[in-house]
Amino acid sequence: MPLRTTSTTIAPATIDPNFEIIEQRRAECIEFLDAELLKKADITYEPGTYCDGQFDGWSCFPDTPSNTIAKVPCPPLFEFDPTRFAHKVCESDGNWFRHPETNKTWTNYTTCIDFGDYQLRRHVNLIYVTGYTISLIAILLSISIFCYFRSLKCARITLHMNLFASFAANNFLWLIWYHVILDTNILNGKDQSDTASGATAWFTVHSNAI
Template identity: 50%
Template sequence: MVGVNGSFQQDSALEWELVQRRLQCEQRLAASRNVTPAGLFCPGLFDGWSCWFDTPAGVTAHAPCPDFITGFEPNRTAHRHCESNGTWFRHPETGAGWSNYTTCVNLDDLNWRTQVNLVYVAGYSVSLVALVIALAVLSYFKSLRCARNTLHTHLFASFAANNALWLSWYGAVVPRPAVVFANGAGCRLLAAALSYGLLASYTWMLCEGLYLHTLLVAAFVSEARLVRVLAGLGWGLPAAPALAYSVLRATDADPAESGQCWINDSKYLAVLVAPVCITMALNLLFLCNIVRVLLTKLRAGPRVGSSRPSSTLLQALRAALLLVPLLGLHYLLTPFRPEKDHPWEMAYELISAVTASFQGLCVATLFCFCNGEVLAQVKRRWQHLMFRPRANSCTATTVSVRQVRLDPLHY
């Protein structure tokens, strides 16, 4: 059970706030001494979290739940019972005066959100490992260095940075109320970096869509120049809204905006939402036009054997489905957030956690681990390492010579 007694101690980051709350409580109690309850009553006090006023014997007092304790819902109330003899209820185990804060916690909701956070952490961790491996593979093989894979490398890097930032947030801020309440420069810088990392990942999805659309629509285009332009846009474009959002929150006089490591929703959230919505809208237009162009080209091509229009449509549909995670279009479903306590809220939270945290794994798998060019290079490298000639092994030399004869591309 959640309660507070006289021996309550809090982390140093909260001590200053508790001192201020104690002083405010003492002032309010002093002002209320002019009117005291008739008969026996329990004298008002500060229990370490909340202020309790003079309460008649046999009555249970109520107070709003503290808003600085993670997991507490401020719209709920705690209670403290005044016994019939004019003394506050004492906990049977500790023997100290006790305020009941059990009602401040929605245990079912807290457990559920804890599980959702674990899904985020697991997804971001797995995706980060997959993205790092994909980056290493694309960087290692020189034969894979082309305009398309260069853009994939930038996209993977933006996802990896975003995942690493979120893991830092879930590890260093979310489970530590003292850090949130202290509102230090470090956690605010992390929040600002998170806003940039989030926008950068969306911007690079837009760059992927713009690249594919340009190659299909434009007859003549310099891929090298296009990649340079997209690299500048991908890393530079998110800086302006992320900086604006951070400055607005840091300079706002309202503690709800500038405090608590910016962990709460903000009235300035539109600064981040607007570019994300624009990115999704443009990528949706790109995808529709890409499918249209693919269908046109596939239908115009020669038909072999029993090829039918339905197979052409399936080919275009398959290509479009592969582009959905690359362009981030699955996020088009997540803006429609149900209201709190809605029957679909839990399903929404779980789907959002899975799609957001495992996107890096999905993209790395589709466009690196399952890429035919990548698999061919890895296979050749593996064969080279396994069958390369060794000076002290005649058998290995013989096998290696046979392998070279069978595979002219062996190096």
């Protein structure tokens, strides 16, 4: 009986900062599944009774009886909590559950996230976004007043308008940061520390330059 392999493709290290950890887990999973296959070589399985063990890209799932749920500890990747468990559903036909949107086998890793902490960070971010939004509206209103009343035109007012414009640009950039980068990072639960750090540095430098 041929040894089992997985068809999971691992991203290069330049793309996935967790490449080495994932590759090690993949190798350990293949070794485990091959060992289990050799142990059960003399056992005859009824077709469609078991879902074949597989490495889903992050975790290793053993052969699982149909109509059952396979649970494994959450991987020490991203912002997952290793004390929690991810699970995969083996359906009655002996196939792993497929997500209706992608039609691909799917593992539920949402249970690996501390949603209490997630909600707290969302609320904190909302406070920042609200403050930046109110500030941006007030600044734009001030600039509009300066532009509308031509009698206010003078060197000092022009200086203030330029200062307000820089504040408005700064607030706008940070609103983009909270909506596009930070909020997406929290929502996906992904470890984007390198990207986030680089983006933070970029926004800080450019906001100060403004």
